[in-house]
Amino acid sequence: MTREPIAPLDLLDIDSLLSEEDIAIRDTVRKYVEKRIKPDVATWFEEGKLPVRELALELGELGVLGMHLDGYGCAGTSALAYGLACTELEAGDSGIRSLVSVQGSLAMKAIHAFGSEEQKQTWLPGMASGEIIGCFGLTEPDFGSNPSGMRTNAKRDGDDWILNGTKMWITNGSVADVAVVWARTDDGIKGFIVQTNSEGFSAPEIHRKMSLRASVTSELILDNVRVADSQRLPEVSSLRGPLTCLNEARFGILFGTVGAARDCLETAISYSISREQFDKPIAGFQLTQKKLADMALELQKAMLLAIHVANLKDKHASNATQVSIGKLNNAREALKIARECRSILGANGVTLEYPIIRHMNNLESVFTYEGTNEMHTLVVGEALTGIAAFR
Ligand code: TGC
Ligand code: FAD
Numbered sequence: 482m483t484r485e486p487i488a489p490l491d492l493l494d495i496d497s498l499l500s501e502e503d504i505a506i507r508d509t510v511r512k513y514v515e516k517r518i519k520p521d522v523a524t525w526f527e528e529g530k531l532p533v534r535e536l537a538l539e540l541g542e543l544g545v546l547g548m549h550l551d552g553y554g555c556a557g558t559s560a561l562a563y564g565l566a567c568t569e570l571e572a573g574d575s576g577i578r579s580l581v582s583v584q585g586s587l588a589m590k591a592i593h594a595f596g597s598e599e600q601k602q603t604w605l606p607g608m609a610s611g612e613i614i615g616c617f618g619l620t621e622p623d624f625g626s627n628p629s630g631m632r633t634n635a636k637r638d639g640d641d642w643i644l645n646g647t648k649m650w651i652t653n654g655s656v657a658d659v660a661v662v663w664a665r666t667d668d669g670i671k672g673f674i675v676q677t678n679s680e681g682f683s684a685p686e687i688h689r690k691m692s693l694r695a696s697v698t699s700e701l702i703l704d705n706v707r708v709a710d711s712q713r714l715p716e717v718s719s720l721r722g723p724l725t726c727l728n729e730a731r732f733g734i735l736f737g738t739v740g741a742a743r744d745c746l747e748t749a750i751s752y753s754i755s756r757e758q759f760d761k762p763i764a765g766f767q768l769t770q771k772k773l774a775d776m777a778l779e780l781q782k783a784m785l786l787a788i789h790v791a792n793l794k795d796k797h798a799s800n801a802t803q804v805s806i807g808k809l810n811n812a813r814e815a816l817k818i819a820r821e822c823r824s825i826l827g828a829n830g831v832t833l834e835y836p837i838i839r840h841m842n843n844l845e846s847v848f849t850y851e852g853t854n855e856m857h858t859l860v861v862g863e864a865l866t867g868i869a870a871f872r
Contacts, residue, residue: 490743493781498788499565506562510569513543518573523833525695529688531576533614533656533697540581541611545570547585549729550593553605561791564736568784571737572744575843576696578737583652584608586729588615591661591672595714595722600674604659616657618648618701619723625650626856627871628663629720633703635664635673635713642666642713644673644706650850654699655684661714662703669718673708681706692846694839728804731851732794735787735807738815738847739780741840746776748835749822756827763825772825776818783811802864809857816844 496504517539525531540546547555549563563585571578589608592600607613624630633646644664654660660675660682675682681704690698714722750773753764763769790807793799819841823830830837848854856871863869 490747490777490780492777493785495781495784495788499561503559503562503565506558507565507569510543510545510566511572513539514569514573514577518570518577519836522574522577522695523836523839526574526576526839527694527833529690529694531580531695531697533580533653536577536580537584537611537614539611540584541609545581545585546611547589547593547605547609550585550589550605550609553593553601554607554609555589555593555605556609559791560732560794561788564733564787564791567733567737568740568743568787570740572740574695574839575737575741575847576693578733578740579652579693579696582730582733582737583617584611584615586733587617587726588657588659588661590726590729591617591714591722592674594725595672595716596674597711597715599711600714604674608659613659614653614657616651616653616660616699616701617723617726618651618654618660618662619727620648620650622647622649626853628723629670631663631665631670633662633664635666635671635708637666638707640710642673642708642710644675644703644708646703648701648703650687651684651699651701652693653697654701655686656697657684660684660701662701663723666718670720670722671718672714672722674712674714675703675706675708676712679706679708692842694842724801727851728801731804731808732790734847734851735783735790735804735811738811738844739784739787741844741847742776742780742783742815742818745819745822745837745840746773746780748837749773749776749825752829752835753825769825772821776821779814779818783814786810802860805852805857805860808852809854809861812844812848813854816841816848819844 544556545566548558551557567578592604619628635642635644657677662673662675683702684699687698753769754762756763790803823837859870
């Protein structure tokens with residue numbers, strides 16, 4: 482007997498854990514993604530182009546840029562609402578969630594948490610509205626997982642600093658108006674707000690990516706860039722600065738990955754019901770149902786984990802280890818789900834006519850950035866044993 486599938490992607494009624502306000506925010510973002518992102522994103526991905534400036538203004542209007550920060554034009558929503566927005570954005574494409582993560586959780590968060598009052602007033606309102614685009618330069622060609630080795634340096638020169646070095650793989654780098662650059666000084670690692678029209682600053686775009694193609698990724702080259710001391714973030718002088726921002730962006734990934742995986746599973750379920758082989762829908766084969774059931778379980782567990790960490794965060798009771806657990810699990814499981822869904826579409830799964838292979842390729846980057854799978858494994862290992870095994 483065939484029964485109508487019931488709410489196939491919310492079998493556990495996870496929606497019942499959300500407030501009306503959370504659901505309203507989520508549905509607003511979902512509608513924007515359905516209307517504005519989904520129709521064009523395969524073309525952006527294929528062409529390796531994203532209309533960042535146009536989208537930034539729209540995302541600012543939508544209220545998602547720095548939405549979980551307080552004041553300075555930011556909406557000050559709960560962490561949970563921010564997470565749910567990330568789920569919807571990444572159901573569109575990881576590149577769109579990346580744009581929002583880098584702007585709100587990395588560049589804006591750095592200024593919000595470690596900037597002076599004047600810096601906050603100067604930069605944050607324009608960044609919240611999307612008129613000013615930011616990027617966040619931590620990774621270097623020779624220092625990815627281990628940013629403590631960074632070579633980019635800042636030397637004091639009177640009232641100014643002179644910055645030299647190269648940052649690598651920087652999202653929004655070549656479209657940004659302002660770059661938060663982390664650099665080594667004689668007095669620890671400090672953050673600088675560098676205007677990208679400064680003399681000596683350039684940001685060549687990185688081409689030929691097979692992942693995050695609907696996202697701009699660049700190198701940042703700093704060649705004797707002069708920055709006033711008033712552009713230094715005054716409140717931090719160690720790796721704690723960038724790592725605090727990374728906690729925020731990693732938190733968004735807990736939810737975002739669920740969105741990408743959900744879009745894959747939704748596509749695979751509907752495809753498997755309509756695609757017939759051996760005179761019946763492929764959804765009617767037990768092997769297909771096992772795949773779908775296992776993926777639905779992992780997807781629901783990932784969302785419950787994300788919501789749990791969000792609730793702790795909203796009570797100011799979350800810690801970095803919990804965020805690492807979520808990033809580790811949800812990026813890994815989302816990638817597995819995308820690969821399994823791809824198999825259900827057979828040959829159709831390898832084309833951009835369906836979203837799955839785009840999500841799958843994107844999730845390879847998500848698995849690596851914001852701390853690789855291995856780095857988060859070691860964070861959890863350290864929490865369990867008390868022994869840091871990074872070095
Ligand atoms: P360690 O010696 O343990 O700590 C140095 C200082 O940082 C503090 N700290 C943290 N603070 C806040 N949050 C955390 N999660 C923190 N972890 C450590 C620590 O208390 C200390 O502070 P202080 O004041 O005493 O100096 O650091 P370590 O050098 O041993 O490194 C630890 C490790 C490996 C976990 C860290 O380096 C790491 O997370 N590496 C991964 C690098 C990474 O994630 N890079 C991401 C770059 S940005 C990006 O990918 C954007 S992608 C675009 C998008 O999001 O869409
Ligand atoms: P490596 O650190 O060289 O690692 C290579 C492999 O070795 C990984 O599997 C890693 O887990 C493993 N490894 C390294 N050390 C250990 C160890 N101790 N034990 C076990 N295994 C280990 N960075 C920014 O600063 N800003 C951005 O906006 C930004 N955007 C990005 C966008 C994209 C599309 C991508 C792909 C990356 C972006 N990054 C950004 C960089 C990203 O954070 C780094 O790629 C990531 O931190 C890993 O660094 P790496 O690529 O140099 O790899």
